[in-house]
Amino acid sequence: MINKLWVGLIVIGSLFLIITGRADVLNAQILSSGKATLELVMQIFPLVSLWLGIMNIAKESGLLLKVSKLIYPFLHRIFPEIPKGHESFGYIASNILSNMFGLGNAATPFGLKAMKSLQSLNKNKEEASHSMITFLIINTCGLCIIPTTIISLRMLYDSKDPSFITIPCFVVSFISLLFGLMIDKIWRKKDGGSK
Amino acid sequence: MKMASSLFIPILVLVIIVYAAYKKVNVYDSFVSGAKEGLPMVKSMFFSLLAMIFGVNIFLKSGVINYFFDFLRPLLLFINIPAEILPVAIMRPLSGSFGLALLNDMYKVYGPDSFISLLASVIQGSSDTTIYVITLYFGTIGIKKIKYALWVGLLTDLFMVIVALILVPLFF
Known part of the structure; x- marks a missing residue:
């Protein structure tokens, strides 16, 4: 799927640039994409390391397991395939909480860690498990109580009420999350046996 | 808050x-x-991110999407949807920084408290960069077959835009 999307993006983009006589943009992109990626990864790297360090403390002290057990009744319905008390519940909960507070910087490392622990439960290491896809849907819905970036942008432009969007954002993302979980469930059934 | x-x-x-x-x-x-x-972890995410940023950037910089917008604009006007919303909605799953730049432009032109800016903000704030999240999470742990993940993600994004179009006027 990603393969087709990637080929499509490059072929359509490149052909269009060549037809409109802007091949130089293509050349510039070949150089600048590498730099852009490296900059992004360099931004993520220290944050990921820091949060992995802190999460490791939570894991070794047993706090993560406690949180996992506490949150199990709530998340069990959404993730029926994860065994009770598995550490991934702790990471998933941390990721969802950080996202809700609009803390993308912390949410990403937790999300990566959650994915890694879901991978340890996965039978076929090259194929996405149902739990992974469900977790991904929760993430792409961006359920958020405090959309920090947008609020600060609104402040920058002297909005009368910068945090006005908070409630509409929450309501809309919550409804779309319910929809996402629903069609995820339908697809999961269709996908059937292969876990 | x-x-x-x-x-x-x-x-x-x-x-x-x-x-x-x-x-x-x-x-x-x-x-x-x-x-x-x-x-x-960072090492394993680098290469899949590089691939996706390269692909998305070529596509976005080519400007081919503007033709797509021009093509859809009359249709949107017909069903009473502000056409300026279209780029925001389509960019949302593709690129976080592009989407934010669009929002920035909108605030500049229409002011942050106008209906259209509000609608764009809600669309921006009620979803995440689906393509990026999929690439990052699956790329880092080495998943090659993502199955139906992309479909569910993009369908949910589409649904979110529809919900925003219906609900935001009620808040305004």
Whole structure:
């Protein structure tokens, strides 16, 4: 799927640039994409390391397991395939909480860690498990109580009420999350046996 | 609300460290050995991100999407949807920085409290960069077959835009 999307993006983009006589943009992109990626990864790297360090403390002290057990009744319905008390519940909960507070910087490392622990439960290491896809849907819905970036942008432009969007954002993302979980469930059934 | 957001991390860190010290964990060693996992993780995400950023950038910089917008504009006007919303909605799953730049332009032109800016903000704030999240998460752990993940993600994004179009006028 990603393969087709990637080929499509490059072929359509490149052909269009060549037809409109802007091949130089293509050349510039070949150089600048590498730099852009490296900059992004360099931004993520220290944050990921820091949060992995802190999460490791939570894991070794047993706090993560406690949180996992506490949150199990709530998340069990959404993730029926994860065994009770598995550490991934702790990471998933941390990721969802950080996202809700609009803390993308912390949410990403937790999300990566959650994915890694879901991978340890996965039978076929090259194929996405149902739990992974469900977790991904929760993430792409961006359920958020405090959309920090947008609020600060609104402040920058002297909005009368910068945090006005908070409630509409929450309501809309919550409804779309319910929809996402629903069609995820339908697809999961269709996908059937292969876990 | 903003208070809660800025207090969340300090309290989280404090609770984790104090609890671990109370449980007699060697907190410092534990932190360092955990943080070390960061490097292999970042290493494994780099290449899939490089591929996706390269692809998305060529597509976006080519401007081919503008033709697509021009093509859809009359249709949107027909069903009474402001056409300016279209780029915001389509960029949302593709690129976070592009989407934010569009929002920035809209605030500049229409002001942050206008209906159209509000609608764009809600669309921007009620979803995440689906393509990026999929690439990052699956790329890092080495998943090759993502099955139906992309479809569910993009369908949900589409649904979110429809919900925003229906609900935001009620809030305004």
